Amino acid sequence: MDEFINNLRTKGMSENTIESYAFAVRQLLNRIEELSDGELLSHKDWLVSEFSAKTVNLRIGAINSYLDSIEYSGMRLKGVRIQQKPFLDNVISQSEYERLRDGLLADNDLYWYFIVKFLGCTGARVSELRMITVESVTTGYLDLISKGEKLRRIYIPSRLSEETVKWLESRxxxxGYIFTGPANKPMSARGISLGLKRCASRYGVNPDVVYPHSFRHRFAKNFIARDPDIAFLADLMGHESIETTRIYLRRTAEEQRNAVDSAIDW
Known part of the structure; x- marks a missing residue:
């Protein structure tokens, strides 16, 4: 990373641009398990689901610059158009979520049970999940300040708080932080992602739909089905634009297929 930043400085880029490029690359490296074409495409899908087309293209430009600097032999990401896909890909279904959640509870694997519950019931990003503390469980919310100095509040439902408090007391x-790894530091995003994959395999859930951001999609789809206030959901999700949130009004590819199969009988 240091070499990449130095290369940007030698090209005469401003410090603001360098900071933006470095942020985009760190975000990529924190989210992927290894650098591959598949992981790059998955990260691009996540960017599209979270940010405006302009932001996505800026981050893609930074990533491609990084790939050039390390002489990566694989693909370079293409920019996106404003139009988004009319469906969601690889989102965990409610039944899969419940199978995973209930299996972990039945096996008394409470650490991973609560990771799944917090992801599914708060809409937290994995970076935000890592910051949840005993104190935030007690108060019922976690306040974070985003890079743009904006307040992001993650609400913890009262029933989840009550259940978690009992677990914390037993521990x-x-x-301090509740999802910790070595030295009582927050578990890494990669560690959480890998752990979720192992849980998926244990309970026969398709690993392709079990990753931290998939539960964020599930939260949004479940919430909008109960409360159609999309502006409120945008606030809960921490989206800068309500247009980003509209994707959750769409069905998954599997839901579209099931609807077509159910409706067409001629």
Whole structure:
């Protein structure tokens, strides 16, 4: 990364641009398990689901610059048009979510049970999940300040808070982060992603739909089905634009297929 930043400086780029490029690359590296064409495409899909086309293209430009700098032999990402896909890809279904959640609870694997519950019931990004503390569980929300100095509040439903408090008491945990790894530091995003894949395999759930951001999609789709206030959902999701949130009004590819199969009998 340092070499990449130095190369940008030698090209005469402004410090703001360099910071933006570095942020985009760090975001990529924190989200993927290894650098591959498949992981690049998956990251691009995530960018499209989260940000405006302008932001997506800026980050793609930064990523491609990084790929050039390390002489990556694979693909370069193409920019996106404003139009989004009319369906969602690889979103965990409600039945798959429940199978995973209930299996972990039945096996008393409470650490991963609560990771799945928090992802599914709060809409938190994996980077935000790592920051949840005993104190935020007690108060019922977690406040974070985004890069743009904007407040992002993640609400923790009261029933989830009550259930979590009992678990924390059984662990004699009264302060600090609740999802920790070595040295009581927050578990890494990669560690969470890999752990979820292992859980999926254990309970016969398709691993392709079990990744942190998939639960964020599930949260949004479940919430909008109960409360159609899309502006409120946009606030809950931390989206800068309500247009980003509209994707959750769409059905998944599987839901579209099932609807077609059910409706067409001629």
């Amino acid at each position: 004699s945990l009264s302060t």
